Amino acid sequence: MSTVRYSIAVAALAVVSAGCVVQETRPLPQMQATQATQEVGEERLIDVGIRLFDPGIPKEVEEDPEKADEERIYPEIRRAEARYIPTRLRETLVGTAQWGAVRVVPSQVDSTDLIVSGEILESTGAELKIRVRAEDATGREWLDKEYEGPADTRSYREGGNLGRDPFQNVYVTIANDLLAARKALSDEQLETVQRVADLRFASGFAPAAFEEYLGKDDKTGRYEVIRLPAENDPVLERVAAIRERDENLIDTVSDGYTAFSERMDEPYSNWRRYTYDEIKAEEKLKAQARTRMALGALAVAAAVLVPDSCGSSNCARITDAVRYGAAAGGVAAVMSGLKKREESKIHTETLKELSSSFESEAAPLVVDVEGRTLRLTGTAEEQYAEWRRLLHELYVEDTGLARGSSVADGASGATSPGAG
Amino acid sequence: MxxxxxxxxxxxxxxxxxxxxxxxxxxxxxxxxxxxxxxxxxxxxxxxxxxxxxxxxxxxDRERGQDGDGATGSEAGSRGGLESVGAGDEGDGQAGGAAQQGGGSGTAIGSTGSGPRNIPPDIPDGSDDDIVARQIREAAMKETDPELREALWEEYRQYKKGQ
Known part of the structure; x- marks a missing residue:
């Protein structure tokens, strides 16, 4: 099994890195996301769709593996993280019980109340930096911020805090910011968000039937409810049945990403744990190398510059000794610096090996989950096209509209599951 | 299809x-x-x-939430169609900040979105829950059977007393 293969690689490399254990840093406070203490009213139970993140792979890194090592951006790992990180954020939001349905969704989905999207700016075993944006169905921006944090090394310790993600504080901060943004909105505003999301979905399926209910401000790009359809509207009833199915589909896609994250959990945790040590060891040795070489160079320069103004032989001997000592010490320091630099290269190589090994582990998992998602959403798209046609026929039947009018009349890009 | x-x-x-x-x-x-x-x-x-x-x-073991019967998020947390919605309290807790507590992240892997259900007023905010307490709490919040839910809350109370 590939996990076993990866574990063996990790174990072998761990031996190479000479008894490395997670280097301790000052313990981080373990933040907890604000949880609901009583039932959240329906009007405030906002459904959240967390899109797969942008992996943030620069083009030059994509094209040049050497650049990848240099920048420590490993494309296959980033692609896996672009699916893993939203899943962790989702778990954090679900754990607060502050939200409605929280799902990880493909990038084309926009029919939910609140869409959260993000980009990975930096992700190593030592540091996570992401940019997160959140926008509700009306087009109102809830947040657009960069979040970063160091790894909590307790999550890396054997027998330690392994249930907690090393970057849980980052997810908690995002969850609390989203909650703060929601708290800033009135019940009425949140109800409008939900109604607009519903109407956008309905318009995607039956544009002719629903276009009169939903307006969009050309200047701000914001959606608004013009008026609500009658509760017994026959097209609306069918749209509600379709919506239920769409949500079920998106839940299934989201569950697929959760399954992916669970499969990735162990090898990814190992990769982060071991790379953390390597990164820290490499950084330390590089810093030592720089310091020693700089001090060594200074000592050699000082030796050369020892003043030669003695009038006696004793003084001259002392001066020579000082000069020799300073030069020898300087050279030794430079040599030691060079050695540290060489040692740091071992860690650099280990990092490359670990990452390359984990890349080969993660890539097929990404292919698997995306393959299933595409199969599911692809066949759903075909079905959605038929439902659109049927709803249009029903609308024509009810209103006496000319039969030749277009199904997609007024629709824009509403061809994908979850697209509103 | x-x-x-x-x-x-x-x-x-x-x-x-x-x-x-x-x-x-x-x-x-x-x-x-x-x-x-x-x-x-x-x-x-x-x-x-x-x-x-x-x-x-x-x-x-990773701290995983209760998968239950595989119910999906739309069953519990989302609304369907364009139905009107009622009023309610915000219900925000105050468990944020930097609570120094070992254990989990307050997350439930695998569970799908849902709102809290009938949290009794004497139940604390859970900010100092350990993993076991949190799991009982989450199970109680997700439980739809009122009797079983109350039993879980009682379990939670007893566990918290014993801490």
């Missing part, structure tokens, strides 16, 4: 549209259910592998 035949014209046209919708709903539901079952099997296999694997010792 897939595009079907056009609905024939006639006075019973609306009924025919509905019949076709029902047929396609059935096929769609079956296809989605099949994928759900496949995912559930994979996850169950993965979890049993995790438990049997070298890293599956008691101290290393």
């Amino acid at each position: 897939g595009a079907g035949p056009s609905v024939p014209g006639g006075e019973d046209r609306r009924a025919a549209i509905d019949r076709r919708l029902e047929e396609t709903f059935g096929a769609f539901d079956a296809a989605v259910r099949a994928t759900q079952e496949q995912i559930a099997r994979e996850r169950a296999g993965q979890q049993s592998e995790d438990q049997q694997g070298p890293g599956g010792g008691p101290g290393e």
